[in-house]
Amino acid sequence: MFGTWLRWWLAKVALAVLFPLLLLLAAEVVLRVRGYGIEPSWTVSETRDGKTFWRDNPDIGRLWFVPGQARSPVPFRAEDTTNTLRVVVLGESAAMGDPVPAFGLARQLEVILAHRYPDHEVEVINAAMTAIDSSVIVTIARDIARLKPDAVVVYMGNNEVVGPFGPVPDHQFMPSLEARYARLVLWLRSLRLGQFLRAAWYDATETSAPTWRGLVQFADRVVGNETPVLDAIHRRYAENLDAIIDSIRRAGAEPVLATMASRPFWAPFGGSNHVDGAQALALYRQSLDALAAGDRAAAVAVSMQSRDRDPLRFRADGEMNRVVRAAEDRARVVDVEANMNALPVDPAMLFWDHVHLTPQGVYEVARWCAEALDPALATRGFVARSAIPPSDLVLSQLVYTVWDELNTTSIMHQRLLRAPFTLIADHIDVASNITARFRVLRNSVDLRRVEDARAQLIRAVEDDPSDETHAARLARIHEEFEQWPEALGVAGMLQQQWPHVRAYQHLYGRHLVRGGRVPDGLRHLEQGEIPGTSRPRQLARIEAAAILADLGRVAEALELLDRVINENASYAKAWYNRGIIYSRLGQLDAATRDFQQALAAEPDMAEAYNNLGVIALKLNQLDDAERHFRQAVGQHPLHASALRNLALVLAKKGDQAGVDEIHAQLAVCDPDWTPALRAHSNPGRKTP
Numbered sequence: 001m002f003g004t005w006l007r008w009w010l011a012k013v014a015l016a017v018l019f020p021l022l023l024l025l026a027a028e029v030v031l032r033v034r035g036y037g038i039e040p041s042w043t044v045s046e047t048r049d050g051k052t053f054w055r056d057n058p059d060i061g062r063l064w065f066v067p068g069q070a071r072s073p074v075p076f077r078a079e080d081t082t083n084t085l086r087v088v089v090l091g092e093s094a095a096m097g098d099p100v101p102a103f104g105l106a107r108q109l110e111v112i113l114a115h116r117y118p119d120h121e122v123e124v125i126n127a128a129m130t131a132i133d134s135s136v137i138v139t140i141a142r143d144i145a146r147l148k149p150d151a152v153v154v155y156m157g158n159n160e161v162v163g164p165f166g167p168v169p170d171h172q173f174m175p176s177l178e179a180r181y182a183r184l185v186l187w188l189r190s191l192r193l194g195q196f197l198r199a200a201w202y203d204a205t206e207t208s209a210p211t212w213r214g215l216v217q218f219a220d221r222v223v224g225n226e227t228p229v230l231d232a233i234h235r236r237y238a239e240n241l242d243a244i245i246d247s248i249r250r251a252g253a254e255p256v257l258a259t260m261a262s263r264p265f266w267a268p269f270g271g272s273n274h275v276d277g278a279q280a281l282a283l284y285r286q287s288l289d290a291l292a293a294g295d296r297a298a299a300v301a302v303s304m305q306s307r308d309r310d311p312l313r314f315r316a317d318g319e320m321n322r323v324v325r326a327a328e329d330r331a332r333v334v335d336v337e338a339n340m341n342a343l344p345v346d347p348a349m350l351f352w353d354h355v356h357l358t359p360q361g362v363y364e365v366a367r368w369c370a371e372a373l374d375p376a377l378a379t380r381g382f383v384a385r386s387a388i389p390p391s392d393l394v395l396s397q398l399v400y401t402v403w404d405e406l407n408t409t410s411i412m413h414q415r416l417l418r419a420p421f422t423l424i425a426d427h428i429d430v431a432s433n434i435t436a437r438f439r440v441l442r443n444s445v446d447l448r449r450v451e452d453a454r455a456q457l458i459r460a461v462e463d464d465p466s467d468e469t470h471a472a473r474l475a476r477i478h479e480e481f482e483q484w485p486e487a488l489g490v491a492g493m494l495q496q497q498w499p500h501v502r503a504y505q506h507l508y509g510r511h512l513v514r515g516g517r518v519p520d521g522l523r524h525l526e527q528g529e530i531p532g533t534s535r536p537r538q539l540a541r542i543e544a545a546a547i548l549a550d551l552g553r554v555a556e557a558l559e560l561l562d563r564v565i566n567e568n569a570s571y572a573k574a575w576y577n578r579g580i581i582y583s584r585l586g587q588l589d590a591a592t593r594d595f596q597q598a599l600a601a602e603p604d605m606a607e608a609y610n611n612l613g614v615i616a617l618k619l620n621q622l623d624d625a626e627r628h629f630r631q632a633v634g635q636h637p638l639h640a641s642a643l644r645n646l647a648l649v650l651a652k653k654g655d656q657a658g659v660d661e662i663h664a665q666l667a668v669c670d671p672d673w674t675p676a677l678r679a680h681s682n683p684g685r686k687t688p
Contacts, residue, residue, distance in 0.1 A: 024193060031192035038062055040190030042073070042127065042143040045080075046500075052080040054146050058500050061129070062532055063189045064136050064164050067202050070530040074101050074126040075468060075501045078147050084121040085113065085382055087373070088149045088253070090137055090244070092163075094260070094355050095128035095155040099411045102469040103359045103400055104128075105155065108366040111394045116370060116384045117377070128155070133163025134240035135182035141244045145251035151376055152248045153369050154241075155336070157260040157316030157324075158355050160233050162218035167229050169220045177232035179239040199532060215314055216419040219269075222311045225276045238323045245330050254376035255331035256369060259324045260316035261340040261361075263351035264303045265291065267424040269312035280309035281425055300341045312420065315355055334372045336365050348433065352412045353421070359400060363391040399460045399470060401453035403477060406441045413438045417638040417669055431638055432668045439671040453477060461490070468498055475507060487511055495524070502528045506543075513544045514551065538564045542574050549581050557581060572602035579611060588615050606636035613645055625649050638669035 031037060040063060043054040055077045061070040074096060078086065089095055089106045097104015106126035114122040125147060127140055137156055144152060161167060165182045175181055188194040223230050241257070248255040267284050270277030283306035290299035308317045321337050340350060343364065350361035357365065367388045374384055416434045421427060457474040464470065471494050478487035488511040494501075495508040506528025513521030522540050529536035541560040548557040558581060564574040579594030592615055598608040613628030626649045632642035643662050650658040666673040 037192040037195040042140045084123045087124045088152045091128040091155040093130040112370045115389045133159040135165045141247035149253040151254040153256045155258040157320040161313040179236045258334040259321040259337040262315045268310035276311040280306045403453035513547045572598040604635045606632040610642040640670040
């Protein structure tokens with residue numbers, strides 16, 4: 001009797017458990033057979049000209065980020081069977097080479113190794129990516145066996161708090177900080193059924209899907225120095241590093257681990273309203289005192305203590321670097337932190353900001369990694385034939401021109417004027433220095449030097465058409481010269497050679513629209529966005545409308561923007577761009593309405609406040625104009641256009657003291673500012 005009951009009970013349990021599992025399995029199989037979803041691997045296979053290659057998977061970021069924030073890898077294509085000396089670089093944005101990967105660690109290391117090992121073809125694959133963390137890098141490391149690397153360089157640690165698996169402010173679920181949790185989440189997202197359910201969720205909540213806003217979106221991830229959260233983060237980092245080393249070893253490659261460098265004498269991001277922030281700030285000031293007293297070694301040591309106390313952890317801390325050093329029994333370790341801190345040069349020569357390296361800083365890391373690779377490569381039959389080349393030769397071979405320096409400085413100038421950099425104690429000094437640097441470059445780069453840069457890039461593309469980084473930069477420099485047919489030709493070549501690369505689809509689409517082929521341009525612009533929701537279609541229309549408006553094709557531009565707004569009113573950029581068009585047409589009431597709608601969708605859009613102020617100024621409504629310009633400055637304290645406009649309003653109101661205060665700020669942030677502009681601020685608005 002008992003045996004019969006037990007069998008009956010077990011049958012019910014089996015039915016209750018197995019039947020749902022079978023349904024889920026069937027759903028997974030059906031979705032796979034129908035080709036639904038994303039291939040959950042960093043590399044995908046490709047056949048070209050009868051050869052098999054592995055290349056980057058442009059969709060992989062959709063498994064790690066929400067729509068609107070997904071990233072795509074740096075493009076690469078590696079032949080499946082080769083005798084090439086191949087190295088892979090793993091890490092986050094600093095390893096990738098942000099802000100310009102064309103001159104990042106992988107590229108410079110490749111040039112150095114090619115000089116060192118002239119008897120072999122050399123290939124360094126950039127498998128680093130912005131905004132990821134060690135949990136994601138574990139999944140990338142598992143895929144690199146397909147690439148048959150000889151060595152893998154790992155340079156990671158800055159995103160353990162601000163990455164996709166960082167702590168949730170105020171209501172942290174501690175188990176979510178365990179390495180096993182991230183691996184379970186990523187495994188579930190790799191399933192087609194998991195992707196289907198996730199897509200359905202974001203389709204239902206698309207109006208509130210966040211867009212990428214940089215580090216500022218993590219400004220609420222405050223982690224104290226003496227907290228269980230920080231201990232869990234360090235523990236997870238160590239476990240992930242072990243897993244990465246294991247994957248590299250299983251791939252038959254030699255792991256080379258690098259400690260993470262942080263810029264010395266960089267003020268903490270966390271303010272004095274947090275106990276750790278106050279301590280970090282005190283240590284930072286103590287480091288400056290030691291530096292002024294001539295004790296650089298002590299100053300650097302105290303500066304690193306300040307970094308480790310900073311409650312806004314946008315930098316790898318000392319504990320993570322100790323974890324890397326402790327792995328020297330399992331991998332070769334390059335102590336980049338110690339080496340960088342020992343260099344007797346101005347940190348501004350090596351770092352753009354708190355962690356991202358200038359081309360010279362990248363070169364230093366690349367040469368140290370090359371030195372560490374020598375013994376490992378020697379065991380594989382690779383014999384170094386020459387010394388490490390100097391930095392000017394490396395950068396020259398990468399066709400790094402003064403035009404590139406100017407553009408990179410421009411990118412960093414815009415970045416450093418905004419939050420979260422506005423949080424640091426000496427932000428005015430940081431802003432003044434990057435503005436002065438940008439101003440000097442702009443004054444020194446004349447037409448002849450830009451033409452010379454263009455000629456160098458043309459030769460580089462002719463010599464090596466397979467190097468897409470040269471071609472992409474050539475397309476941009478053609479744009480600056482308004483050589484639209486030439487830019488379209490280069491963009492078309494890139495799109496044909498690298499059809500999976502979204503940036504090149506986007507570039508080609510822009511030029512097709514400019515050339516009058518709007519439907520084709522919209523299609524390529526849409527292909528240039530991360531798919532998964534209606535966002536690509538809407539963003540393509542917004543981009544095309546901006547181009548058409550610049551060309552004077554206002555009716556077509558308005559039609560596209562109307563379609564976006566009618567389908568989804570949450571796109572602040574659509575409202576904003578339509579407001580710009582109405583403002584140009586003199587339809588100020590319509591423009592005012594659209595700028596207000598843009599602010600309803602994106603309340604911190606300083607540009608919308610600025611344009612509301614411009615409209616009020618045109619109507620001679622000085623009080624309203626001042627209010628709007630101050631709102632713009634409230635969102636973006638060093639918004640040069642808003643500051644200029646505010647100075648003009650204050651001058652009209654006779655507030656000379658206010659004008660002087662504003663111009664002191666413009667001297668800090670505006671590369672075009674000169675004393676001659678003090679009484680001539682321009683209320684006009686540049687084309688968006």
